[in-house]
Amino acid sequence: MNGEQWFKVRKIATPAFHHDKLKVSQILYEVLRLYSPAPLLTRANVKEIKLGEIVIPPGVLLSLPIMLVHHDHEYWGDDAKKFNPDRFSEGVSKASKNQVSFFSFGWGPRICLGQNFALLESKLALAMILQKFTFQLSPTYMHAPTRGVTVYPQHGANIILHKI
């Protein structure tokens, strides 16, 4: 890509880069909520903790089911299964009820180091595609999210690109 082409890409992509509350960010968060690439996290408990009535001794491996929490009506409301990017209009911390329940990138001191990079890269890729193409879902697409190491569409994500 030459300098002029980069200038064009940057001009289109720039607004998408700088604001957490932009629609494109909300869309990416909602996709990550519904189809979190990492469906669960594990943690090893180092010292005894009490969670409600349950006492967890040190050395226990805890499984934190991201996918289940992300689809839980108790945290996300009646439309928990629906694609609704607007729920992120006030940012991640206000998207769910009562407490932060979005953790596609993990949480705490070991939170994903590449989080900002991944979001930025997605926006840049999208901006570059939208410059040259419109696209639509192919009629051959079958909605079948499944999991290997990460969550992925079992039969691929078939889309039809139209050159602008």
Ligand code: HEM
């Ligand atoms: C959509 C894309 C991505 C998702 C959903 C994702 C998700 C995660 C999750 C769930 C963890 C574990 C966090 C925890 O234990 O609390 C993690 C860790 C990590 N991720 Fe990502 N990740 C993504 C992209 C990336 C990229 C692009 C990079 C690097 C360029 C990256 C680098 C890392 C590293 C280095 C860690 C380990 C951090 C640590 O243990 O201190 N990730 N990621």
